[in-house]
Amino acid sequence: MKLTTKLTFWYFGIMLVVLLIGGAIVYYEIQQKLARVEVVRHERLNDIIAEQIRQRGDYSGHPTRKRATITKIPADSMPKGERTFYTRGLEWNPEFQTAEYRLLVTTFYSIKGEHYRVTTYSFIPSFYQLLPGVVNSFQWILLLLLVMVIVSAGLISKYILAPFKRTMRMIQSFDLKQKQGIGLPATRTSEFRELNQFLKKMTEKAQEDYQSLKEFTENASHELQTPTAIIRGKLDLLMESDIRDEQAILIAEMQNALERLSRIHSSLTLLTKLENQEYGANVSVCISLLTRATLDSFGELIEMKSLRLEARIAEKVFVALNPALADLLLSNLVSNAIRHNVGTGGEEGEGLNGGEGGGLGWIMVNLTKEGLVISNSGREPQVPVGELFERFKKGNPGGDSIGIGLAIVRQICDLSRFTVEYFFRDGVHMIAVGFTDQVPASRLLQNLALPLRHVKTVTDRM
Amino acid sequence: MKVLIIEDNQELARNIHDFLGREGYVCESSETLEAAKEKLSLFQYDCILLDIGLPDGSGISLLKHIRAEYKSSNVLIISAKNALDDKIIGLEQGADDYITKPFHLAELHARIRAVYRRKNLDGASVVSFNEISLNTDTFEARVGEVLLDTTPKEFDLLLYFLVNKNRVLSRQAIAAHLWGDYTDNLANFDFVYQHVKNLRRKISQAGGMDYISTVYGLGYKFNSHRAE
Numbered sequence: 304m305k306l307t308t309k310l311t312f313w314y315f316g317i318m319l320v321v322l323l324i325g326g327a328i329v330y331y332e333i334q335q336k337l338a339r340v341e342v343v344r345h346e347r348l349n350d351i352i353a354e355q356i357r358q359r360g361d362y363s364g365h366p367t368r369k370r371a372t373i374t375k376i377p378a379d380s381m382p383k384g385e386r387t388f389y390t391r392g393l394e395w396n397p398e399f400q401t402a403e404y405r406l407l408v409t410t411f412y413s414i415k416g417e418h419y420r421v422t423t424y425s426f427i428p429s430f431y432q433l434l435p436g437v438v439n440s441f442q443w444i445l446l447l448l449l450v451m452v453i454v455s456a457g458l459i460s461k462y463i464l465a466p467f468k469r470t471m472r473m474i475q476s477f478d479l480k481q482k483q484g485i486g487l488p489a490t491r492t493s494e495f496r497e498l499n500q501f502l503k504k505m506t507e508k509a510q511e512d513y514q515s516l517k518e519f520t521e522n523a524s525h526e527l528q529t530p531t532a533i534i535r536g537k538l539d540l541l542m543e544s545d546i547r548d549e550q551a552i553l554i555a556e557m558q559n560a561l562e563r564l565s566r567i568h569s570s571l572t573l574l575t576k577l578e579n580q581e582y583g584a585n586v587s588v589c590i591s592l593l594t595r596a597t598l599d600s601f602g603e604l605i606e607m608k609s610l611r612l613e614a615r616i617a618e619k620v621f622v623a624l625n626p627a628l629a630d631l632l633l634s635n636l637v638s639n640a641i642r643h644n645v646g647t648g649g650e651e652g653e654g655l656n657g658g659e660g661g662g663l664g665w666i667m668v669n670l671t672k673e674g675l676v677i678s679n680s681g682r683e684p685q686v687p688v689g690e691l692f693e694r695f696k697k698g699n700p701g702g703d704s705i706g707i708g709l710a711i712v713r714q715i716c717d718l719s720r721f722t723v724e725y726f727f728r729d730g731v732h733m734i735a736v737g738f739t740d741q742v743p744a745s746r747l748l749q750n751l752a753l754p755l756r757h758v759k760t761v762t763d764r765m
Numbered sequence: 766m767k768v769l770i771i772e773d774n775q776e777l778a779r780n781i782h783d784f785l786g787r788e789g790y791v792c793e794s795s796e797t798l799e800a801a802k803e804k805l806s807l808f809q810y811d812c813i814l815l816d817i818g819l820p821d822g823s824g825i826s827l828l829k830h831i832r833a834e835y836k837s838s839n840v841l842i843i844s845a846k847n848a849l850d851d852k853i854i855g856l857e858q859g860a861d862d863y864i865t866k867p868f869h870l871a872e873l874h875a876r877i878r879a880v881y882r883r884k885n886l887d888g889a890s891v892v893s894f895n896e897i898s899l900n901t902d903t904f905e906a907r908v909g910e911v912l913l914d915t916t917p918k919e920f921d922l923l924l925y926f927l928v929n930k931n932r933v934l935s936r937q938a939i940a941a942h943l944w945g946d947y948t949d950n951l952a953n954f955d956f957v958y959q960h961v962k963n964l965r966r967k968i969s970q971a972g973g974m975d976y977i978s979t980v981y982g983l984g985y986k987f988n989s990h991r992a993e
Contacts, residue, residue, distance in 0.1 A: 528845035529774050532867035536780030539870040542933040542983055543787075551982035555935070558983075562937045565867050603918050604944075607959050 307460035314452050319445070326441045333433060338406060341427050342389050345408035349387075349421045353412040356419060372422045376411075381418050386411050396426050404429035466490035470499055477506060479513045480581065517579060524572045531565050563705060570707040573631075574694070577714040582625040585719070590620045590629065590738075594670050597633040604641055610679075611665040620672055622738050624719050632715045635708045636734060640666045640679040643732065673742035674721075678733040688725040688732075712736075724748055766881065769810040770794040771801045771827070772843065773819050777866075781814065784870040785877075797821045805831065810838050811885075812877050817844040817855070825854055832859040839880045843868075869938035871929045878928045894927050894989065896973055908973035918943050919964045926977060926987035935984040961985055 352371055355362045362368055382388075387410045394405035403426040412419045469488040477485050485506045487499040538554055538561070546554070576582065594616055598605075605612050622629070644664040669676045690696045692713040697706040709725075712734075716723040722737040724744035735744035768790050772778040778794040785792050793808075795801040798821045805813075813831060817824040824842065831840055842855045845866040855863050861880040864873060882890050882901060890901040896909045904920050906913040915923065925934070925942050936954045943960070961977060969975050976987050 524845055526845075528866040529777060532845070533774065533776045533780060535867045536777065536784070536870050539935070539938070540780060540783055542935060542980075548981050551980070555982045558935050558937050561867075603916055603960075604956060607956055 305460075306464070307456045310459075311452055311456045314456075315449060318448055318452070322441055322445055322448075326437055329441075330430075330433065330437045333437070334430060337427055338389075338391065341406045341425060342387070342408055345389070345406070345423045345425070346387055346410060348423050349408065349410035349412075352421050352423070353410070353414060353419065356412070356421075357414050370424050374420045374422075376418045376420050378418055380420075381411055381413065393429075394426075399426075404432075463492070466492060466495045467498075470495065470502065474502065479509060481510075484510065513579065516575075517581065520572060520575045520579070524568070527568055528565075531561065531568070535561055535565075567705050567707070570705065570711065574707070574711060574714055577628075577711070577718060580718065582628050582718070585623040585625055587621045588624045588626055588629045590622050590624075590633075590675065591616050591618055591670060593629055593633055594668065594675070597630070597637050598668065601634075601637050601641060604638075605666065608641060608644060608664065610641065610644055612668070613665065614668040614670075616668065616670040617672060620670055620738075622719075628715050628718070632712060632736075635712050636675075636677050636736075637666075637668075639708050639712075639734070640677050640732070643679070643681045645680045645682065645730070671747075673739055674735060674737040674744060674747045676733060676735045676747050678731055680730055681727075681732045683730070684727060684732075688727045691725055692723070709734075766811045766877075767791045767809065768793070768812045768814065768877070769801065769804060769808075770814045771796075771798075771819070771824065772814065772816040773797070774816075780870060781873065785874065788874065798824075798827050801827060802830065805835060809835070812839045812841065812881060814873075814877075815840055815842050815860070817842060825858060828855065828858045828860055839877075839884055841873075841876060841880060843873075869935070869941060871925070871932060871934055871938050872942055875925055875928045875942065892924060892927050894930065894976075897923070897927065897968070897976075899924050899927065908968055908971035911971040913967050913971055915964070915967060918960055919967070922960050922964055923968075926985075930987050930989045933980045933983050933986050937984075939984065957984075 348367060348371070352362075352367055352373065355365070355367065356373065387408065389406060389408045391404065391406050393402050395401075396403040396405070405424050406427050407422060407424040409420060409422045412421060466488055473485055473487055485503060487503055490496055490499065535558075538558055542551075542554055594614070598612065598614060624632075644666065664680045666677070666679045669678075684691060686696055692709050694710045695706045696709075713723055715721075716736060720740070722735075722740075722744040724733075724735045724737075724747075726733040726735070726748050733748055735747040737744040737747055768785055770778045770781050770792055772781070772794065773796045775794075775796065778796070782792045782794060793804060793810075795804050796819075798819050804810075815824045815828060815831075819827075824844075828840060828842075831838060840860045842860045842863045843866065844855070844863065861884065862876050864876055878892075879901075882892070892899045892901060898907050899905070899920065900907075901924065904917065906915050906920055906923055921943060922939065925939065936957045939957050939961075940954065943957070965975055965977050968977075976989070978986050978988055980986050
């Protein structure tokens with residue numbers, strides 16, 4: 304609910320309460336006033352009657368006596384202090400043949416040693432006759448106020464909240480990666496000014512931190528890669544010199560370790576960059592084409608490992624993703640499926656086509672509009688599959704991977720708001736990436752249960 | 766070929782210098798932008814190896830200068846920054862290729878040759894050695910007149926060998942060349958072995974000499990002297 308709407312509702316609610324109470328007060332007041340005026344009139348009438356009594360004339364036909372009762376009373380019945388009393392109540396009005404609200408005013412007089420009680424009455428408008436008028440007028444007031452509140456809420460939100468809205472827009476469009484600071488509009492409202500100052504400080508700090516983190520990553524990358532490059536170059540040169548066999552082995556081992564070092568380093572740098580969200584510019588990428596291209600580029604590897612590849616790729620699947628990341632995601636997934644397949648697990652000496660089940664391995668790629676599922680045959684991982692997404696977790700310790708590929712996969716998926724799920728059962732590894740929120744990766748896995756069995760029977764027959 | 770190495774790290778510059786020197790290239794090095802500008806104004810170079818992070822500024826600024834003044838030189842960026850924007854900016858500003866540290870020297874050499882071929886030979890992009898000839902436009906490999914049935918990777922591998930004749934190519938260097946830097950994919954040497962084996966078989970089936978030999982423990986070597 305919008306702030307102005309909320310305020311309007313609250314304001315209206317408060318007004319309703321105030322008007323109800325106000326209505327009651329007005330109603331009560333009018334009634335009191337009416338009665339008061341009548342009472343004063345009757346007091347004067349009673350006084351006139353008392354004067355007539357004092358003059359001892361015959362006033363029986365006089366208009367003053369029309370609704371008057373004069374009673375002589377004993378002295379002890381005279382009230383002390385207050386002389387005038389009045390009562391109200393519904394009474395039968397014979398003139399109008401209806402029950403009406405009657406005001407009865409009684410005044411006590413002592414005239415020449417005699418005591419008199421003079422009572423006059425008249426019919427006045429009742430509560431119930433007044434009520435509709437009060438209610439009606441308050442309805443109009445309420446309506447008028449409502450219109451005013453709505454109109455003024457619109458104006459307030461337009462003029463008073465305008466700086467706030469501008470600030471909101473600026474924050475929304477703010478990107479940590481942008482070089483310049485956030486430009487917030489000037490305002491005379493002190494709260495908004497405070498908010499803007501706070502935001503400005505905060506974003507500047509965030510930008511600074513981001514920048515220094517980025518610089519650190521880049522520096523670390525630069526400072527470490529250069530010595531690595533030197534060592535690698537020296538080893539390359541050393542290889543060319545006249546060396547003995549045992550020296551060659553030493554160099555080869557150094558090369559291996561160096562390779563690992565450099566891979567770990569570049570992977571970690573990449574992960575940091577992903578975490579820093581340094582890859583902007585999501586464009587619509589055709590995953591269908593990219594998947595085909597990736598499978599093509601890995602085609603020879605797949606063939607060499609004697610893996611059966613089955614790809615069901617839906618046409619024209621577009622996903623908003625950075626192209627470089629899309630490429631990285633797919634190549635990581637595919638190479639993962641190749642590397643951790645049955646047969647050559649990467650251990651040297653096992654040889655190509657060797658090992659148990661060599662040639663029976665398969666990879667299945669299934670791309671739909673909802674997501675991508677890559678499944679492959681493989682040995683049972685030695686850690687729970689969920690943990691494989693963590694860094695340096697390997698299902699097969701001592702293999703030829705450094706255990707960071709899936710961490711990268713997950714990071715890319717997190718960045719792109721994809722869901723990703725790893726599943727293993729009966730020698731089948733499945734990784735599903737869901738492109739949409741509606742169909743999460745786990746659903747994709749369920750949907751795929753059937754065709755998978757089909758593939759297995761095919762491979763069994765072979 | 767004359768090569769200018771603009772690299773602030775002397776050791777790395779010397780590595781490149783030594784390696785390319787053995788190929789008969791004339792190499793000169795400069796460590797700063799200023800020194801490089803001076804050298805560029807005095808001599809003409811076929812290829813410029815440009816580091817991005819230099820003590821007195823970014824190599825990108827020099828790249829603009831080179832593109833404006835010395836159009837004929839090839840520029841190959843050497844950077845430790847695997848940053849995507851660096852790569853894009855570098856190529857947009859007219860660099861011919863981009864190589865990330867740490868690289869294998871043989872890879873650098875192959876890139877220099879590739880850039881040189883693209884630019885200087887005007888379509889006649891045939892690399893040949895004795896009876897073997899490779900057309901880098903059509904990806905056709907021939908032994909004499911016989912067309913070799915090579916896969917793209919095998920073609921790539923043969924070209925890599927031809928460019929780096931008489932050099933020991935480590936299995937890591939070959940794997941990095943063939944498969945690039947697919948993160949987390951450590952070189953699988955079985956594949957290297959398989960590719961080399963297939964390539965040797967195909968060449969000898971076509972009647973070519975077996976120039977490629979295994980270097981114990983390290984990798985492989987293309988020996989030009991075997992033909993003699």
